[in-house]
Amino acid sequence: MAIDILVDSFPQLMKGLAVTIGLTLASVFIASILAILMAIGRCYSRQPIPFLILIYERVFRGIPLLVIFILIYFGLAQAGVIIDIFIAAVIGLALHSTAYQIQIFRCAISSIPEGQFTAARSLGMSNFQAMRHIILPQMLRLSIPGWSNEFTIVLKDTSITIAIGVVDLMRQSRYIIVREPSSALYILLFIAFLYFILVFSINRGLSYLEKKYKISGLEVNITR
Amino acid sequence: MKKEKKAISMVLIITLVSITVAFSGCTEEKPNKIVIGTEALFPPFEFVDENGTITGFDIEMTTKILTNLGYEVEIQDMAFQQLIGAVNSGIIDVIAAGMTIDEERLQQISFSIPYYSSDQSVLVRADSTKTITNYIDFANLKLGAQTGTTGAGWVEEHLLNMTWLQEQNINYSLNVTLGSYGSYTDALQDLTLPTGGRIDAVIVDKPVGNAFAEDGTSKVIYVIITNESFGLGVKKENTELLQKINQELEDFMETDEWNALVKKYFG
Amino acid sequence: MPMLEVKDIYKSYGTCEVLKGISFSMEQHETKVIIGTSGTGKSTLLKCINQLDPPDKGKVWLESEEITNPSTDINKIRQKIGFVFQDFNLFNHLTALKNVSIGLEKVKKIEKEKARERAMNELKRVGLEKQVNQYPAQLSGGQKQRVGIARALAMDPSIILFDEPTSALDPELIGDVLEVMKSLAGKVAMLVVTHEMGFARNVADEIIFMEGGVIVEKGSPKQMFQNPKVERTKQFLGKISTLYGTE
Numbered sequence: 181m182a183i184d185i186l187v188d189s190f191p192q193l194m195k196g197l198a199v200t201i202g203l204t205l206a207s208v209f210i211a212s213i214l215a216i217l218m219a220i221g222r223c224y225s226r227q228p229i230p231f232l233i234l235i236y237e238r239v240f241r242g243i244p245l246l247v248i249f250i251l252i253y254f255g256l257a258q259a260g261v262i263i264d265i266f267i268a269a270v271i272g273l274a275l276h277s278t279a280y281q282i283q284i285f286r287c288a289i290s291s292i293p294e295g296q297f298t299a300a301r302s303l304g305m306s307n308f309q310a311m312r313h314i315i316l317p318q319m320l321r322l323s324i325p326g327w328s329n330e331f332t333i334v335l336k337d338t339s340i341t342i343a344i345g346v347v348d349l350m351r352q353s354r355y356i357i358v359r360e361p362s363s364a365l366y367i368l369l370f371i372a373f374l375y376f377i378l379v380f381s382i383n384r385g386l387s388y389l390e391k392k393y394k395i396s397g398l399e400v401n402i403t404r
Numbered sequence: 405m406k407k408e409k410k411a412i413s414m415v416l417i418i419t420l421v422s423i424t425v426a427f428s429g430c431t432e433e434k435p436n437k438i439v440i441g442t443e444a445l446f447p448p449f450e451f452v453d454e455n456g457t458i459t460g461f462d463i464e465m466t467t468k469i470l471t472n473l474g475y476e477v478e479i480q481d482m483a484f485q486q487l488i489g490a491v492n493s494g495i496i497d498v499i500a501a502g503m504t505i506d507e508e509r510l511q512q513i514s515f516s517i518p519y520y521s522s523d524q525s526v527l528v529r530a531d532s533t534k535t536i537t538n539y540i541d542f543a544n545l546k547l548g549a550q551t552g553t554t555g556a557g558w559v560e561e562h563l564l565n566m567t568w569l570q571e572q573n574i575n576y577s578l579n580v581t582l583g584s585y586g587s588y589t590d591a592l593q594d595l596t597l598p599t600g601g602r603i604d605a606v607i608v609d610k611p612v613g614n615a616f617a618e619d620g621t622s623k624v625i626y627v628i629i630t631n632e633s634f635g636l637g638v639k640k641e642n643t644e645l646l647q648k649i650n651q652e653l654e655d656f657m658e659t660d661e662w663n664a665l666v667k668k669y670f671g
Numbered sequence: 672m673p674m675l676e677v678k679d680i681y682k683s684y685g686t687c688e689v690l691k692g693i694s695f696s697m698e699q700h701e702t703k704v705i706i707g708t709s710g711t712g713k714s715t716l717l718k719c720i721n722q723l724d725p726p727d728k729g730k731v732w733l734e735s736e737e738i739t740n741p742s743t744d745i746n747k748i749r750q751k752i753g754f755v756f757q758d759f760n761l762f763n764h765l766t767a768l769k770n771v772s773i774g775l776e777k778v779k780k781i782e783k784e785k786a787r788e789r790a791m792n793e794l795k796r797v798g799l800e801k802q803v804n805q806y807p808a809q810l811s812g813g814q815k816q817r818v819g820i821a822r823a824l825a826m827d828p829s830i831i832l833f834d835e836p837t838s839a840l841d842p843e844l845i846g847d848v849l850e851v852m853k854s855l856a857g858k859v860a861m862l863v864v865t866h867e868m869g870f871a872r873n874v875a876d877e878i879i880f881m882e883g884g885v886i887v888e889k890g891s892p893k894q895m896f897q898n899p900k901v902e903r904t905k906q907f908l909g910k911i912s913t914l915y916g917t918e
Contacts, residue, residue: 192456254486257493265480298723299760303774303826304750313777318764345482355452358445358589361596362619395764395806 185363186370189356196352197374203266203338203348207273208331214274215281216319220311222282223289233282240279245340248272253344269341277334284330288322289315321393328386332379349374438475440466441496443484445587447615448669449502449634461669465519466500466636468661469652484587485552488512491639498649499637502609504554506632514640516649518633519657524555525613526626527606529596534604536626539563539572548583548591548603554632555607556582588612596621611670672735674699674860675830680719680729682712689715690726691884697830702861704871707881708907713864714757716881717832720862721752734829750778753823753831753859757838759815761807761822767794767814768803771822779826793821797851813844817851830860837867868908872896880904 222233240248253268263271292315300310339350353371357364442450442462450460458479467477480496487503490496491513504522505515528534536542542563549556562568563580583603585591594602605625608616609632613624636653638646656662673696682690689712697703705713718724720731722738722745730739738748762770772790775781781789794803797817807815816836823831833852837845849870855861856874865871871878872892879889880901888901899905 188454192452192454195456250486254489254493254495257490257495260494262493262495293758293760295756295758295760296762299754299756299762301746302721302723302749302752302754302756303822304746304748304778305774306746309777313773314762314764318762321764343483344486345480347481351481352456354445354587354589355456357593358447358451359453360619361589361592361616362621364593364596365598395808 183366185356185360186366189352189367192352192356193349193371193374196347196349199266199346200335200338200348200350201378203269203273203341203346204331204335206270207277207338208334210270210274211277211281211334212327214278216285216316218278219282219285219289219319222286224307224311237279237282240275243276245272245276245337246343248276249341249344265341265344265346268344269338269346273334273337273341276337277330280333281327281330284323284326285319287326288319291322292318321395324386324390324393328383328390331382331386335378335382336375436475437478438470438498439478439480439496440470440498440500441480441482441487441490442499442501443487443587444481445589446484446502446609446612448611450500461520461665462500462502462634464665465656465662466498469649469656470498472652472656473648484550488637491637494639497638497642497645501637502612502634503637504632505635506554506557509637512640513637514642514646515635515637516646516653518635519653520634522609522611522632522634523630524558524607524628524632525610525624526628527592527595527608527613527616527622528604528625529601530617530621530623532604532623532625534625539569540574540578542580543578544580545605546581546583546603547605547607548585548594549607550588550591551584551586553588553608554630555609556584558628558630559607588616592616592622672732673697674701674734675720675862676730676732677716677720678730678732680716680726680731682715682719682724682726689884690719693729693881693884693886695879695886695889697860697862699829700857700860701876702856702863702874703877703879704875705862705864705879705881706866706868706871706907707887711881712884713881714834717754717834717862717864720832721749721754723754746778750774750826751829753826753828755816755819755823755831755833755836757835759807759812759819759839761810761815761818763807766804766806767799767810767818767821770807770818771825774822774826789825790821793825794818796824796854797821798847811844812840813847816840816848820848820851820855824855824859828859830862831855833861833863833865835864835866837865880907882907 218233218236222230249269249272252272253263253265256263296314296318297310300314305313338348341348342351342354349371353367356367440463442458444450444452444458444460448460449462450458453459458481463479470477482490484501487496487499487501488509491499499513503509505518509515526536547559549559559580559582563578564582566577569578583591583594585594588606588608591603591606595606606613607628610624610627617623636649638649675697677696678694680690680693681688693716705716707713715724719726726739730737732738733748733751736743736748738745762773765773768787768790771793772786775786775789776783791803794800797820799814799817799821802810802814807818810818836852837848840848845867849867852861852863852870853874875892877889878892878895880887880895882903888895888899888904895904896908899908
């Protein structure tokens with residue numbers, strides 16, 4: 181019975197789920213840190229830094245994720261550098277997501293009135309202090325909606341890593357289907373359900389975060 | 405404030421744990437480590453069993469041979485189309501993936517002596533009434549095969565090739581279409597769709613076709629004699645390894661262990 | 672040397688020369704009001720003094736330290752110069768209390784509890800005891816500006832610069848802010864750019880009339896309103912007085 185197959189393969193699927201979650205979390209957080217730094221660089225630094233960051237954005241938004249993975253994993257190997265598939269996957273996902281997240285954070289920064297920075301400096305704060313205490317807290321709050329959207333996008337993108345052999349939820353399901361072709365439909369429906377649960381939880385969790393940190397008068401409309 | 409700090413530390417801990425768990429499959433430097441590359445979607449040659457282990461005829465045989473040679477074996481799963489690139493760039497050392505020895509591939513890698521000979525089969529839905537007795541019976545069929553395989557190659561060089569058709573005294577196009585799939589699993593799914601397959605037949609190596617047909621959703625109705633041989637693949641420059649493998653393979657094929665293995669997977 | 676000395680300030684934006692040689696000085700606890708038509712560089716002058724927008728030429732000394740010298744630590748100097756903005760510029764993500772205490776905590780490195788206490792006192796002083804835990808978005812314009820003044824006061828500056836503090840307020844809210852400013856006169860030096868003639872007349876020690884990037888005339892309120900030396904001053908004050916009425 182197809183349902184039995186589902187039950188038997190449960191441990192395998194859970195292993196795949198753990199990998200999927202691990203990929204998502206690692207990539208999103210690395211990307212966020214990079215993106216915040218680059219967004220600040222793009223808004224506040226002197227040339228040529230903003231220009232270089234612009235190039236980065238254009239490049240990594242323009243190349244399909246699949247191509248990025250293959251370039252990193254196989255391309256680097258051609259050059260003599262062999263890296264673990266999980267690391268390659270995280271690097272690929274992170275580089276790609278960073279390019280999109282820079283946009284989110286930049287948008288947030290630009291919706292902060294310029295006077296905030298000026299007022300901070302007029303109190304005697306250094307540029308760094310003004311960034312840290314006045315700009316960054318506001319920027320993070322304003323970024324929550326766009327950022328949580330990006331989170332779910334990265335989650336869904338992890339399934340592309342099967343191209344370089346990462347054994348995530350998607351690939352585990354294919355192993356099972358090969359062994360038991362008749363179970364295909366059930367397995368696929370089940371993992372679609374799992375992805376849905378993940379996305380739903382992330383959205384719920386982050387909208388709770390948004391409400392908690394919401395400060396009246398501090399809103400912005402972000403279009404992607 | 406404390407609650408948020410707790411939540412943030414929780415998330416960070418989960419992230420770190422997931423990373424460590426996933427990284428635990430990380431490769432450490434071992435001097436006699438050797439990596440077998442395969443695509444575990446090709447039963448009974450390579451597939452993943454209920455315990456999540458990559459196994460199969462190719463895997464067991466190759467692991468045995470390499471272990472005999474004193475290596476510590478690691479298995480790396482990836483897309484079939486990437487295997488040749490991977491062995492040439494050093495990501496893997498040996499290809500064991502039911503790979504047929506042919507001219508085109510010989511230009512890119514070296515093969516061991518053949519260890520299995522196979523033909524192609526025509527796999528259809530279990531409820532299909534189609535029969536094939538000669539090539540004309542392929543007319544108007546929608547076929548499917550995995551890109552880059554000899555099965556796909558056979559269809560292209562024969563059923564889709566007017567020159568060859570004329571040699572068979574067939575002076576018209578058979579109106580055959582060939583769908584390319586990333587893997588045979590996808591082709592199989594398209595074949596056995598509950599609402600009526602998108603393709604009529606899958607062209608796949610006979611033992612694999614038989615393995616797929618085991619669960620009763622499909623059946624083999626015709627065998628295309630191609631006399632293909634499978635070989636293990638290595639980088640061209642790796643002549644020393646190839647020599648060792650060939651010697652060991654030759655010896656192994658004389659043993660009882662070999663016979664038992666063949667019986668286990670092919671009955 | 673006077674507490675604040677401004678000498679020969681020149682400032683241009685592109686080809687437009689906004690300040691063409693401004694010089695004046697201020698002593699401790701003095702209140703000086705700068706008046707003039709819009710766009711004559713009054714706000715620019717204030718920004719030149721605390722180096723938020725450094726001048727092209729000229730020097731500024733605060734308490735004998737030359738702040739226009741690139742080697743001075745401008746962040747330290749800014750702690751002694753308070754700034755009240757036309758658009759309030761309160762920190763949106765902080766409560767009124769935090770707005771006032773943050774400078775004390777992060778810049779002056781005062782211990783959290785002490786900073787909080789001082790902030791409370793300043794907010795009481797400007798009459799906003801009840802609003803300490805509200806966010807700027809929940810405050811009226813007048814309340815926001817008073818928080819802005821409290822924020823500047825908390826740093827215990829030698830002088831506070833006011834850049835048209837009431838221009839963005841509804842008429843009925845202006846009064847409260849002016850009251851607060853009045854209460855500060857004589858306690859801390861204030862340099863105020865404003866159109867509020869009543870305030871200028873009643874609170875200022877000296878009125879400076881600027882136009883075309885230069886100081887046209889300066890003098891005590893009595894002298895400026897009753898006996899201006901320059902024809903243009905008479906014109907300007909006459910018109911403004913009729914417009915705003917005399918207080």
